[in-house]
Amino acid sequence: DTEVTQTPKHLVMGMTNKKSLKCEQHMGHRAMYWYKQKAKKPPELMFVYSYEKLSINESVPSRFSPECPNSSLLNLHLHALQPEDSALYLCASSQEVPSGRAWGYNEQFFGPGTRLTVL
């Protein structure tokens, strides 16, 4: 299984709602990532988990709360979002966060994304 799955595919929520995005991989990868992508822009890194611990938070507002319950799952909890948070949210995984000779070589496998619309 070389796939990263994300649910739901589409999500529409109001600014007072609480929702969660889910990501799952069964490739034994120990690094998982959340990206946000606006239309016609490259993905922007939000969070990196390494061995189920948060290793990078790219100054993301607290209305986005990541969670890594186990090595296969990654969640993104959403609360009190703003309309400008509407975007494609991509999850990715790689064997591990690169180090030593493998610096940067680990391929990131991306999921299909969740299209989020905040009304």
Add this chain to the structure above:
Amino acid sequence: KNQVEQSPQSLIILEGKNCTLQCNYTVSPFSNLRWYKQDTGRGPVSLTIMTFSENTKSNGRYTATLDADTKQSSLHITASQLSDSASYICVVRVSGGSYIPTFGRGTSLIVHP
């Protein structure tokens, strides 16, 4: 500042024609460069990866080149198909230090019948 610039921003070609997409980077020290294909509303999929010592790498109708001296890469698509319509993103990683990749803005390719 590490940057990745792609050109053209968008490209329209007829089915069956060839095209070449460009990627220039200032990322240093260089580790590797990937080309991704991203269909609309989908996640990026890796096409090729190239390291410092590699000049050319092919994946079916996709051929990537790398000139590490001039810090330029190109992606050549041969005999384009309608399914090639997508955004093509160049992603460069540094060697050591931050492992966060630097993404280009992508080239939007539209293939018309």
